């Protein structure tokens with residue numbers, strides 16, 4: 001058999017251009033539409049960053065005001081969405097709940113069949129506005145709490161936390177949340193975004209592409225890692241247990257979630273910014289034990305393996321300190337990444353080619369069903385070219 005150079009997992013394969021973001025492992029940097037993500041996190045709201053990723057430029061004051069007004073006006077959930085969520089068991093994974101609710105939101109959109117740039121932009125903003133209400137509604141129903149309606153006088157981050165916890169958060173908490181949303185918003189051709197692009201490439205609709213992307217994000221090798229990090233923290237307990245826990249994990253060849261990355265091999269460009277946000281929360285909530293566990297596991301694991309934390313490592317404990325259930329962490333990633341997914345769906349649609357790679361067959365050689373005699377016309381049609389030529 002001829003040797004074919006298979007790039008397992010498409011590792012290292014460049015499949016298209018994108019103008020949305022640039023991940024540069026050489027310089028450990030990430031830019032959204034040319035702006036370093038650290039600068040955006042330090043100076044912008046998540047709403048302004050969403051506008052940037054969708055429109056290519058940061059909004060001026062009037063554009064931002066209009067964008068925010070539309071976002072605020074679209075936050076509430078229609079009764080059919082709440083009823084759909086209520087039909088799901090309380091034990092359903094929140095990612096399955098979000099996936100199902102998003103499916104209903106997009107199927108109920110009057111422009112569900114319209115894939116024009118204007119309709120897609122409007123649908124994207126509608127999802128950006130509604131996903132927080134879905135996530136908050138589901139966490140509250142799991143806790144047996146009444147749903148809280150959105151407040152149009154609050155920005156995205158304050159309102160998200162308000163709808164989830166019933167209190168307007170302090171600035172420190174809302175700011176850390178805003179930073180996490182900006183850092184999670186976009187990351188080039190990651191697995192879930194690529195999934196969305198594959199679905200869009202068949203000329204399917206935005207809703208189908210987003211639902212597929214949510215499915216891809218759920219896995220622990222991707223977005224599900226922020227939830228998995230917290231399970232690990234719960235298992236380890238305190239910094240004093242890190243060494244024996246790690247000895248055991250490594251002896252059993254277990255992956256330590258929240259570490260490693262397909263593209264960044266010397267550290268994830270977003271981690272220092274999210275770690276700084278986590279530090280403010282550790283101080284705010286007076287949780288030095290969690291900070292010590294974080295630092296000890298990081299230094300032990302990096303020291304032993306030379307594999308660095310990714311964004312899910314600081315964001316998991318940050319969401320825990322804010323009060324989110326561990327199961328809600330990956331839906332928070334969905335709330336942010338809806339921006340990147342939809343930006344890529346629109347980019348794919350604007351310059352489409354069906355995504356359909358090749359595979360090298362390595363199954364059994366040709367064989368036949370005993371006693372089967374092909375009709376003459378079928379035999380002629382399946383006759384292999386080399387036989388026909390011979």
Ligand SMILES: CC(=O)SCCNC(=O)CCNC(=O)[C@H](O)C(C)(C)COP(=O)(O)OP(=O)(O)OC[C@H]1O[C@@H](n2cnc3c(N)ncnc32)[C@H](O)[C@@H]1OP(=O)(O)O
Pocket residue numbers: 009220221222223225254255256257258259260261262263307310311312
């Ligand atoms: C926001 C995000 O989605 S970021 C990613 C979140 N995912 C995680 O945190 C899950 C844990 N990490 C991983 O599984 C991996 O690092 C991935 C999947 C993210 C990237 O991996 P890949 O580029 O495919 O590299 P791969 O998994 O082959 O790892 C290369 C080697 O490093 C090891 N390695 C990589 N990450 C880890 C880890 N977290 N724990 C232990 N070993 C690891 C692998 O076991 C492998 O070792 P080997 O060569 O001895 O077999």
Ligand SMILES: O=C([O-])CC(=O)C(=O)O
Pocket residue numbers: 184186187189190191222261262263310311
């Ligand atoms: O880029 C990736 O492979 C995963 C990642 O960090 C992200 O999607 O944010």
